[in-house]
Amino acid sequence: MKCAIELKINGRDENLVIDVADTLLEVLRDRFKFWSVRESCGVGACGSCTVLLDDKPVSSCLLLAARATGHEITTVESLSDGEKVHPIQEAFVEQRGLQCAYCTPGFVLSVKALLDENAHPTDDEVREYLAGNLCRCAGYADILRAVRAAQEKLRS
């Protein structure tokens, strides 16, 4: 069954006809080729498919695209203009907060949402907020450093 939805994706208004069974992940990847949005567990447990829905992180593999109608979606593709990367991304690079990096776009978006909500999180708050993003390379210590470096960059 088809339905019409309206989404604002990375600042652009999109009117689409989709299958009601389509997840937001499928629409973002298959239709728009936002390859930074990645399916990994398919059950909302790993955070690889994280996107921001009205600035809050959600698992796009669990969210039906139809339910996202009328909302703003942000993927990592919108964070850099192709010339310069976002300070959070810069911090991940400098602190080596990535290895295989399959999880990285999801982490970057979760960190963005975290720092937007709370500019000075404690270590425990960071751990709690990012607990839904899994990194099998286990680069958590480097990612924590990247969060701290990003905080500094965003302050200045």
Place this chain on the structure above:
Amino acid sequence: MAGFAVVGQSVHRKDANQKVTGKVLHVGNIEMPGMLHVAVLRSPYAHARIKQIDKSNAEKVSGVAVVLTGAEIAKMPGVDPHFGPAFRDQPILAVEKVCYVGDPVVAVAAVDRRTAEDALQLVEVDYEPLPAVHDVLDAVKPESPLVHEQHRPAKAFADLAHVKSGQRSNICYHFKLRLGDVDKAFAEADRIFEDTFSSPPAQHVPMEPHITLAYWDEHERLNVWTASQSPSYVRTELSTTFGIPMHRIRVRVPYLGGGYGAKLYAKLEPLVTVLVLITKKPVRYALTREEEFLTITKHKVVTKIKTAIKSGAITARKCEVYWDTGAYAEIGPRIGHKSGYTSAGPYRIPNVWIDSYCVYTNKVPAGAFRGFGVPQVIWAYDSQTDLIARALGADPVEFRLKPALEEGESFATGTVVRSFGIKEAIRQAAQAIEWNKAKPVQGDTKRRGRGIAAGVKAVLTPSISGAIVILNADGTANVLSSTVEMGQGSETTLSQIVAEELGLTADQIHIVQPDTDVTPYDTITAGSRSTFHMGNAVRMAASKIKAQLCDVVASKLEVDPDDLVAGKGRIYVRGLEERGMSVGEIFLAKFGSLGTTLAAEAVCQPTAAHMDPETGQSEKCTEYWFPSATAAEVEVDTETGQVKVLQLFSVGDTGTAINPRHCEQQLQCAALMHLGLTLFEEMIFDEGQLINGSLLDYQIVSFKDMPQRVRSIVVEVPHDDGPFGAKGAGETGALTVAPAIANAIHDAVGVRIRELPITPERVLRALAEKDRTGALKD
């Protein structure tokens, strides 16, 4: 590192920018016109004969291109319906019978995944259940049901040339090591310790599940894009399986979203290939997470270990190691061999007896997992070494240091060890955890303890890495290498090695990604072998180019080529930087033009000496070793059994660290990953049925599990034959985590856990047992 310009510098990852922006190429980003998608029907039985398959209704579904069974593959002329790196025992799709719950039975290729899945619902399979064997110790009994009637060696790798066609047994490989006279030593011992340790099957959980896309091109060639750690092997395997000449197969591997051993050898490629051959359309198969759990696992291992003590020293050790390799041998025999021969530990023990058995059961196949089986054997021998030290009232650190092998001594295999920093690793670990400081004041129900563990892994030998370096006229270079970048930072490391040799900077080097049309053979990207093997290959190739550059400069400037060095994009007289030529000037002098390239190929192929099949003795069983030590501090809650790791220090001898920051990261992150495998990761089977095969039910380490303090220490004992003295670092941090934590628990509450994972339930049971037996003694 003194004397080097690029080696020893923690230069940034070459792939960081594309990764942090999400632009990085993964197989999942590649689409082909008319591409078909695959869904697979899997066996609900652990062991059953396939009586009949009715697929007629599925074939009628609109959008379905093909519905395929194993019986049909078996009838295709020139196609071997089975594949595998050690034995050709794994069917592309089940033929006649299924051997585990999850065994692929029927594949559908359709216009999209949902259509393929819908069609599968209409396939009917009639099974006749057969007796199944689930437990590795049951499987070795003569009366056990047989998983396979015959064993057919694959002959794909030189180091597996000795695997044999099996008898009627579930044991597909048996490694033996015999040194000295263990019976005599046990007879003369003051004390004998006998224990059984086990570790469970686990899953790699690469965040990117397996995915393969293949198509038949306009040159009538098979093109394969695949998330694989072994592109060269995949080409060989597809050529053997389908009878396609090697020059008509092209295998390409872009960046991997993690591997950890899961993506080695052939996985989805044979099935995708057969679907391409039938449909002549591009075909993509992307595993779901649930299918990932049914595709490959870490070996469950049971080790029986018996140790003799005479005058406070270990005089004999006897190990029986049982590797549960599941329904198909996969690389189990290699693991049973390479890890098997290390199962007595890195110690001076005069009498050693090892039997290492690779055993079929009706479960998900087990293969390589970061550490290649060594974490499982160290779990047994280090745990036991620790409990012996404590039972003898010896200091556990000293008890390990005293018999730890020194440079030039012989390992249990008779191989003389070199570049063997095990003692330094143990000392560094002890220092990091402040071993000599008194224990902190203990709470009533929260008890703290510290533990040290040590062990060693040997690199896979023999193995081969080939590389081609192409120097451009502007002083940049392209490197053709089949090493797969899966997060370990190989592109950066290899660039640093080439840059050092040619006097360039790392960003002047481009590493071409694995493409069997252009990148030479490489055994595998695994086993911590790439820095040494591919590093040597690219260095030797670069060195050949440098020699050509030096010849030109020597004749132009009339100097001795031996006096020339490379640096800052120039070749110049040592100590006289201005007396030299830039790469561009050399090209102009040599070719009269800048429009050319200089290329050279090199192959690194360390060899092993013959290993006696009855005694496991070999003058050289391995090219080099990875000594590892871990120190942990834990807090055990005696009311809940909860273990909290407060501090974790990972120490590894990596040889010269080409990129120190990356070496630290590999050690630390491998250790953190294995914290999960120690405390909670376990694939739980009930009569062969996996009951926790999703990330909702199977937990891996998250941010919340990270200890307050986690750090790594790189020990650098250079290897004479390594590139600039380097060895490798990918697995070392994984090796000794589990025993370090178990040893710390013993230190905290006086109980010994012998079964992984160390769940609160197991800790509570051990505490209750201690109370009970303690009460009896009173």
